[in-house]
Amino acid sequence: MTNLRDSLKNNVLIADGAIGTLLKQHDHTHGHGPSIDALNLSQPDQIRDYHLAYLRAGADVIQTNTYGANTLKLARYGLEKDIVAINQAGVRLAKEAIKIHGRGFLLGNIGGINAEYVPVHLRSTSLDDIQKVFREQLYLLLLEGVDGLLLETYYDLEELKTVLKIAREVTDIPIIANVSIHEVGILQNGTRLDIALQELADLGADVVGVNCQLGPYHMIKALEGVPILTNASLAVYPNASLPTVEDGEIIYQTEPSYFKKYAERFRLQGAHLIGGCCGTTPAHIANLRKGLESTTPVDTKVVIPLPDEVVFTKPKKFRGKRLVDKVLTETTVLVELDPPRTLNTETFFKGVQALYNQGTDAVTISDNSLASPRISNLALAALIKERYNHSPLIHITTRDHNLVGLHAHVMGLHKLGIHDLLAITGDPTKVGDFPGASSVFDLRSVELVQLIKRYNDGLSYSGKSLGEKANFNVAAAFNPNIKKLQQAYKIIQRKIDYGADYFITQPVYDVETVHQLADMLNEHNITTPFFIGVMPLLSSRNAEFLHNEVPGIRLSDEVRDRMKQADLDNRSLEVGLEISKEIIDAILERFNGIYIITPFQRYEVSLELLHYAKKTAPILK
Template identity: 50%
Template sequence: MGLLKDLESKILIADGAMGTLLYSYGTDCCFEQLNLSHPEQIQSIHQAYVQAGAHVIQTNTYSANYIKLQRYGLEEQVKELNSAAVSLAKKAAGGNAYVLGTIGGIRGTGPSSLSLEEIKRSFREQLYCLLLEGVDGILLETFYDLEELEAMLKIARSQTDVPIISQISLQEVGVLNDRTPVNTAIKRLEELGSDVVGLNCRLGPFHMIKTLEEVEIPKHAFLSAYPNASLPSYVDGKFQFEGDAEYFKNSASLFRNQGIRLLGGCCGTTPAHIEAFAKELNGLPPVTEKNVRQRPEPIAVASSGQKPQISLPEILQERRSVIVELDPPRKLDTTRFFEGAKALKEAGADAITLADNSLASPRICNTSLSSLAKAQTGVQPIVHLACRDRNIIGLQSHLMGLHTLGLHDILAITGDPAKVGDFPGASSVYDVTSIELIKMIKQFNEGVSLSGKDLGEKTQFTVGAAFNPNVKALDRAVQRAEKKIEAGADYFISQPVYSEEKLLQFHEAVKDLPVPVYVGIMPLTSSRNADFLHYEVPGIKLSEEVRNRMAELKDDPLAAAREGLAISKSLIDAATELFNGIYLITPFMRYELTVELTQYAYDIAPQNVRRIQNV
């Protein structure tokens, strides 16, 4: 008859997880590569689902696309892997089940640096491979990003008349990551030509059914559901799902009551779960009408009652601004740090910035010191937040903590890799890039977490971003800066500059940016200090003239320190003609140097705000 014709009058049972079974058998690799290396194993799993009562099975091609296969060096085998997968599924089906060509979402639950155009190219290649093999339909599954799924659906619908099943995945009941209600998303997919629309993965039967209670039965499509068996546990270094097949049997009628026509399983499900669905729903007609639970109107999310101090971009609209980096100590004695914070506040610094384990070396937590410094001295802290040390969970928790402490200024940075620091064997996390972190912070300002959950109130973060002017291709640095602005960056802080020529080049490169820039200046303390910065610290380059000036005084520490101050003052003279923002970096907790430079930066003319640098 045909898949869609059968769905008009029947509830069809689909298969369950492929990867879960392969993982349980001890196979932890690229599962799609097994289509070629262990075809008998793949075919036997398909057969087990057909024997369990599945009317519909899917090919082992969830990640058989160019982008995902690159992780294993298999990107040139897209055609071979997809073709083999369809052949194995057809042999297992033996004419007793429909075969769907599966294509999985790429963007996943977290931020992604992949452009939609890259994803489209990868999708088209896999789609054509599956269609050439004569699948009975295309299954688009596990899409957390609605934009991505809509784009893939449009391509697929324009290329084929075979049935298309489109399934979204959720982290919260009833809404997608971007807070789109599920019912709205399903209607949009129906309008774009999807023949079957539904949910899969992440949620177990309980929460998936609760979500489906808010979903209307489509007028021109059918509903599908592929729940997870349970949440996974982690035992002896392996993930395990403990969902009970009897529980699936008891939930089968509840899925039917929500109008589901295609019912299968996702992570953790086995032939036993599918058999439970099949036995419970065998011969029962589908439900065509149901009462829909209305999703409550979203409550306007208010900002916190805590009002942050005036932001740095606002300060720069009124006058010159000086901020100073005062890094947390490596040791537990904080006396010098708090003396420095107090002295810099009294010198007129608009804020102090606190690095986040710079050069991948452990220091006292910058959040703790920021909170104490603000309370004890009244200084405005800017908390550096590095992507290196925290996964997506930790970053979001950290942001919630900063908001709770009333710390509203953040510098979003990538962070030096662990291998350059004190513990080169430590892990560098990098779940997100600095650009993606900026987006996340700005989403918090809308009262929404990365997963789409309501935070209860809006944060009020001002986000700074890093800019390195000491690169050969400044135009590329500007292009990256523009991406950061697009993500939501409010201003930039630069690495230190050590020549007037570089200042002019830097200004020329960034003068058209729509946000202000703080130009970095760090006083040198000795010739050895100058050489270390130039040769060993990533992102910092000194001019030959500056190194020679410091080298001439290598045997006179006091004179070298005075010369370092003189160089910095000369750079401040030049910088204030071009930039409204000065960013001073304190070397070795010698805050007396940056206190003097702070006062100097405010004392020199002109004091009025200059419009050369956009603010």
């Protein structure tokens, strides 16, 4: 083998596996310690030995230990100033291993920045910033001298295409460009794998392929839909297996001998470069070498094509007027009811029926408010649909549901015909009945909004077709009880950018706050509808608890003093309703949306405020 480009074109080469896996297995990372890339400086002998182990196991190609050695990732550990030394050492150590072994090619490894596909307008790291740090690391690796470049673990196709163009413009050495996928045959943005790989080949990548996330079985399934390309070769770097967790550590349990069964199958799918990703060791690579029956690439294969176009079932037409449309032209009142803490639902359903009879535009059902366990709002929503033929608005927290659970929850709501959702983070578990309970937070609330809106395109979070388009309108939460309300428009605009159709606020207890919020929205030309929260006070004790112990709620001194005096005069509920009606009056001057929050399932209190709001509201606005 004379040079890497010719070798990749004319042979099937075996690549190395994971460096990070070996370091963690032998505790060289000291738990969650420093950047793995920084170990090039602190543990050079170990890094060199691992490179050598892969070469001796049969690898023709190894990669530098520089996957995360860019300014952005190193900054997480305070190591950005060491970027030059880390990358230089990464190349030097790999070269030393190749020299000791006597043969082998070296790829300079540059990993993806975005861990997932992110639309351009939602990126926390801009493409301009990504290009800047990529150029910096690219030049460092090129100056040290590598045989080729490995761009790997890119979930975001646009990011990979952007950096590939840069690399191709400045160097003519071979480039391997690997995407990562959650679902077989499709990227997270919905692009088919075969189309994505052809796009990368057309941009000048010598080798295109897939790495990480999936094990050998699913990698084979992914490659079955990819034809032999005329202008690039194929690469495949599977994980050792699907991961599991033991004692808080991610474990890959596949026996290395399992890889032997797949080496030849990868070759027959057209792969010219076969290696390993997370969980793989020199033993896995040795078995890939043993499993190859030939090192001659194939030039034909049977392709199992993916459908050219997914045909979606259209969403059912919504009967009546949607909340987000109604609130634009007329006063619209939502009323929140907490699900019961016990299995006794009699009072809850009496309240639901009374509120709809009184003319509420929707009952909303919280999701374990104040982090206290209650009956599933999904179950209650289904019963409301069945009994009263009304569609409630459902809250979903990221606190209680992991990504798998969120998908299942939202799919279930779609099939129930419940199309209005409020995406929220949720109160911290420390305020609830089980303060030691874990919070999930796989997603931020804005990312949950984005996930739900992807259902309207018929796509899951991972880019997989759902076979049916949903018809969700998604509300986002907003807390107007903050000191710098005039600067909060950035928070609101960001949630709109993520797909929020309307907003529901925390309860307000100050008329001036209502007017300040309206002025701020007008100043910044924000026309997205708002439902302003109103929660009646029942006593001075209730007021003090809300003010001092409930996150996101603040009461003015005037309101707290009024409730203290009301307790003395035995007029607590009366004064609490007076305060709420004053807030409703202010809301009706500036907004069409009112959000009444029922205290302690006292739905008769919400009924009075609902009646007042409907009676007081102007006929036209």
